[in-house]
Amino acid sequence: MAEPAAALAPASPPAVLARPELLAPAGDWECARAAVENGADAIYFGLERFNARMRARNFTVADLPRLMNYLHRRGVRGYVTFNTLVFADELADAADYLRSIIAAGVDAAIVQDVGVCRLIRDLSPDFPIHTSTQMTVTSAAGVAFARELGADLVVLARENSLAEIAAIQAAQRAAAAGATPVRPLPLEVFVHGALCVAYSGQCLTSESLGGRSANRGECAQACRLPYELVADGQTVELGDRRYLLSPQDLAGLPVLPDLVRAGVASLKIEGRLKSPEYVASITRVYRRALDAAMAAGQAGQADPAPDPAAQYELQMAFSRGLYPGWFRGVQNQELAHARFGTKRGVYLGQVGRVGPDGVTLRLEGPAKPGDGVVFDAGRPEEREEGGRIYFVDARGDETLLRFGRGDVDFSRVRPGDRVWKTSDPELERRIRQTYEGDQVRFRRGLTLEVHGHAGGPLTLLARDEDGHVARAESTVPLARADRQPLTSARLTDQLGRLGGTPFILAALANRLEGDVILPVKELNELRRRVVADLDALRAAPRRWRLLAPRTGEAGAGDSGGTAPAAEPEIVAVIRELPQLAAAWSAGARTLYCEFENPKLYREAVQQFRALQAAAPPGPAPASVWVAAPRVFKPGEDWILRQVLSSDADGYLVRNFDHLQWFAGRRRRGDFSLNVANPLTADHFIRRHGLERVTASYDLNIQQLEVLLRQAPAGWFDITIHQHMPMFHMEHCVFCAFLSTGKDYRDCGRPCDRHRVALRDRVGAEHPLKADAGCRNTVYNSRAQTGAEYAGRLLALGARSFRIEFLNEDPAAVHATVDRYRQLLAGRISGADLWKEFKLINQLGVTRGQMETAPRTLPRKG
Numbered sequence: 001m002a003e004p005a006a007a008l009a010p011a012s013p014p015a016v017l018a019r020p021e022l023l024a025p026a027g028d029w030e031c032a033r034a035a036v037e038n039g040a041d042a043i044y045f046g047l048e049r050f051n052a053r054m055r056a057r058n059f060t061v062a063d064l065p066r067l068m069n070y071l072h073r074r075g076v077r078g079y080v081t082f083n084t085l086v087f088a089d090e091l092a093d094a095a096d097y098l099r100s101i102i103a104a105g106v107d108a109a110i111v112q113d114v115g116v117c118r119l120i121r122d123l124s125p126d127f128p129i130h131t132s133t134q135m136t137v138t139s140a141a142g143v144a145f146a147r148e149l150g151a152d153l154v155v156l157a158r159e160n161s162l163a164e165i166a167a168i169q170a171a172q173r174a175a176a177a178g179a180t181p182v183r184p185l186p187l188e189v190f191v192h193g194a195l196c197v198a199y200s201g202q203c204l205t206s207e208s209l210g211g212r213s214a215n216r217g218e219c220a221q222a223c224r225l226p227y228e229l230v231a232d233g234q235t236v237e238l239g240d241r242r243y244l245l246s247p248q249d250l251a252g253l254p255v256l257p258d259l260v261r262a263g264v265a266s267l268k269i270e271g272r273l274k275s276p277e278y279v280a281s282i283t284r285v286y287r288r289a290l291d292a293a294m295a296a297g298q299a300g301q302a303d304p305a306p307d308p309a310a311q312y313e314l315q316m317a318f319s320r321g322l323y324p325g326w327f328r329g330v331q332n333q334e335l336a337h338a339r340f341g342t343k344r345g346v347y348l349g350q351v352g353r354v355g356p357d358g359v360t361l362r363l364e365g366p367a368k369p370g371d372g373v374v375f376d377a378g379r380p381e382e383r384e385e386g387g388r389i390y391f392v393d394a395r396g397d398e399t400l401l402r403f404g405r406g407d408v409d410f411s412r413v414r415p416g417d418r419v420w421k422t423s424d425p426e427l428e429r430r431i432r433q434t435y436e437g438d439q440v441r442f443r444r445g446l447t448l449e450v451h452g453h454a455g456g457p458l459t460l461l462a463r464d465e466d467g468h469v470a471r472a473e474s475t476v477p478l479a480r481a482d483r484q485p486l487t488s489a490r491l492t493d494q495l496g497r498l499g500g501t502p503f504i505l506a507a508l509a510n511r512l513e514g515d516v517i518l519p520v521k522e523l524n525e526l527r528r529r530v531v532a533d534l535d536a537l538r539a540a541p542r543r544w545r546l547l548a549p550r551t552g553e554a555g556a557g558d559s560g561g562t563a564p565a566a567e568p569e570i571v572a573v574i575r576e577l578p579q580l581a582a583a584w585s586a587g588a589r590t591l592y593c594e595f596e597n598p599k600l601y602r603e604a605v606q607q608f609r610a611l612q613a614a615a616p617p618g619p620a621p622a623s624v625w626v627a628a629p630r631v632f633k634p635g636e637d638w639i640l641r642q643v644l645s646s647d648a649d650g651y652l653v654r655n656f657d658h659l660q661w662f663a664g665r666r667r668r669g670d671f672s673l674n675v676a677n678p679l680t681a682d683h684f685i686r687r688h689g690l691e692r693v694t695a696s697y698d699l700n701i702q703q704l705e706v707l708l709r710q711a712p713a714g715w716f717d718i719t720i721h722q723h724m725p726m727f728h729m730e731h732c733v734f735c736a737f738l739s740t741g742k743d744y745r746d747c748g749r750p751c752d753r754h755r756v757a758l759r760d761r762v763g764a765e766h767p768l769k770a771d772a773g774c775r776n777t778v779y780n781s782r783a784q785t786g787a788e789y790a791g792r793l794l795a796l797g798a799r800s801f802r803i804e805f806l807n808e809d810p811a812a813v814h815a816t817v818d819r820y821r822q823l824l825a826g827r828i829s830g831a832d833l834w835k836e837f838k839l840i841n842q843l844g845v846t847r848g849q850m851e852t853a854p855r856t857l858p859r860k861g
Helices: 029-037 061-073 088-103 114-123 140-148 162-176 205-210 253-261 276-298 308-317 425-432 488-495 520-539 579-585 598-614 637-644 656-661 678-687 701-710 733-738 787-795 810-824 830-840
Strands: 021-025 042-045 077-082 108-111 129-131 153-155 187-193 228-231 249-251 266-269 346-354 358-361 372-376 386-395 398-403 418-423 444-453 459-464 469-473 503-513 569-574 590-593 623-627 650-653 667-669 716-722 725-729 756-759 765-770 776-779 783-785 800-804
Touching (some): 029 061, 077 088, 088 701, 108 114, 266 276, 276 425, 308 346, 444 488, 459 520, 488 503, 488 520, 579 810, 598 637, 650 656, 701 716, 783 830, 787 810, 810 830
Parallel strands (some): 021 266, 153 187, 187 266, 569 800, 650 667
Antiparallel strands (some): 346 418, 358 398
C-alpha cells in the first residue's frame, strides 16, 4: 500500500570522523577472550535471567567482578543484556538483579522494557542505559522517547536504511540546535550476523505457536522453517524456494565506510549463541575493515577495496548467504533467496558427474583435502549428504573431489546438486590461535610524554585510549649528555618495549630540555611503573551512584487512575470494512479499525456516524478508533496524515511517533507497546496521557492477574479473542514471491489482488496481510480465546475486552460479538463458550498464550 515517501532529509556527515565502537557478542568466557584478543572495543553478554538469548551458556552475577576486571584491564567495555519484558511479579527480583549489575561496575545495560528503564533510573541516576533493538526504534521520535527514559545510547531497528539513519541524525542535529537544545544520543546498529525477518520486539510467533516468547529470550526460530505460499486457495509453485521467511545473514562490510560517515557510534555483531571461533573470526574481519575505513576517511582517500580473504572468512564463519540487509533500502528479490535456512558457507559449484567415491564439478571456490562439504539437493529439511574431501584433482575445467570410503552415500547425490564448503580446518586452527591460552595478542595504543632537564628527574606520563593517566618520576636525576642523548628515537625504542602488556606505543612526545641522559635501567623501571599504575587504574570498577532501596516502586500497587466502568465493554477490532456494521448490529459500541488501506478510514467513520445517529442513546458513549501502521519510518508522514483526516473519535498509539502525531487527541495504546508491568503502563498512562493501554500478548492468565492486582484494572484493554499477529516484517512476501519487483514502486501491488497465506509443515495456513507501509504481518490460522478466564479477569476489575477479527465474514463477526456479550453479561459460561467455539470453527480454537502451561514448539536444528 506504500506511496512515494517524501524525500528524506539530507544529512551532512560529521565534520570529523569519529571512530565507532566495535561491539562483539560473548556467550561465555571463551567467546569473551576471542572477542578481546581480536580487537573488540566492547562485548555484550547475558546473565542467568532477563536476557534475550536464554539458550546461550551465559554468565552469572557471580562472574561479573572477575569478568569486568578482565575486560577493563584490556581496555574493553562490558554491557549486560537486560533485554526482555519483565512481568509485574518479577519487578522486585529485577531490581535486586540490577543493583548487583550496577555495583559490579558494568558499563551499561541493554534494555527493552520501558518499565525497566524507569526502574534503573530509580536505582541509579547515572548508570548507562542502552535501549535494545527490541524496543523497535525506527525514527527520531523513538530516539527522543529513549532520551526521555534516561537512555545514553539507542540501538536502532535492523530495518533502518542508511538514508533513514541519516534522516534520524539530521533530526537530532536540528533538535540540538533548536531554541531548547537537546543532546543527541549515540546510535548503534547491527552490522553482521543472523537477520531476524520480523521487527525485534514485534515478533509473537514463538509465543503464539508454542508458548515460547521471543520477548523473553526463547525464540524458536520459526522464520527458519519451510513454508508454502497459498494465493487465493491455490499453492503457488516456487520450485525449491520454500524458506520464504529466512533472510540471508546480515553483512555490513560493504557499507562500513558509509556507517562511519553517518556518525554511527557503535557497530554490533550478532551471535551470542555462536562459537568462540565465530566471534574471533567476525570480530577480526570487522576490526581490520573498520581501521582501514577510518584511515582512508581521515586521509581523504577513497573507500578501501573489498577484501576477498575477508569475504571468504565471513562465509566460512557462518553464512546463509551474506547480504547488507536493509542498509541500502528494500530489495525484496534479494533479501531472502528462500532456498535454505541453515548454514552453508562458500559455494564450490554444481555436481557435473557422480562417481563411486567422488564427484566432478567446475570449481568456483577454493577446495583442498580436509575441507568439509555438503551436497545441496534443494531439500534442506531432509538429511543431506556431506563429508570431508580426501583428494582434489584438477582436470582442465573440471575438478575431481574424492571422499573417504563410506563417508558419502553417492546414490543420494545427483548431477546439478550444489556443493558448499562448510568447514576449513586450516582456517579454524588459525582462528583458534588468535585467542587460546593466556598470551596477550591484541594491544591498545598508549601515548607517552617525557619531561625533564639536567639535574632534575625524568617525568614520564602515560595516557591510554580511555583517558586514564599514570605518572612516574625517576629516582636518578637526568645528567647532561656528552654523547648519545635521549633522542625521541632512543626513547621510543626503550619505552616502546611493551611486549607482554596490553599496550602498544602509539605516540611519544619528547619534552626534554637540552641533551640529557638517564641509565637504561631507570628508563625500564619508569616504563614498568607507569604500565602497572595504568593497569591498576583500568582494573578499578566503575563507580555508579546507587540509591537506597525505595519502599515501593512507582506505579506498582497504586489503586488510582481510571475507575473501571460499571458494565463490561466489548471492543471489536475489525480489519475489513464489511465487519463494521456486523459488529455494531451485535452490540459492539467501541470499534478499533486496522485496515490495510488507511484511505478507507474516512468511509468507516462515516458509516459508524450513520449507525450512531440511527440508534437510541446507550448507557455508554459509542466511539470509533483507527490505527496507523505498527511501524513508522522517516518519510512516512503521509500515512499519518491520511489516518488523521478520518476524523475518528480516537487513535491507537502503536509506536513512539504516534505519541507525538496524535497528541491532543484521544489516544489508547496498542499491544505493540509491549506493556507487561505496572511501571510501563504508568509511563504511558500518566506521562503520555493515554486513556488505556493493551496488555502485552506475552502475558498468560496468571501474569495478567498479577498485573491487574498491581495497577488499576481500568488502565487496560484485555484481548480475549484474536488471531495472534505473529511475524511483523519489512520483508514483503507478496512482492518477493508474487512479482519480479524489488519494492512497492515496481511490484504491481499483488497484495491488492490476492488473498495469501503461508502453509507450514503441519498444514496450517497462516493469513498474510500488508499494511500501508508495505510491511507484512503473518497471523495465526487458529483463533484463540480467553473465554474461560473472563470471570477471573472481571473479578479483578477488568472491564474492557478486545475481540479481534481478521478475515471473518459479517455473519461470523456478528455471532462472535454476540456470544462474548452474553459471556460478559453472565448468561453463558466461559467453559460452554470454549466448547461452542471448538465445534463451530473449522480449525478449532486455542487458548493461546493465556494458557498457563506453555506448549513446545519444535525448532529447526
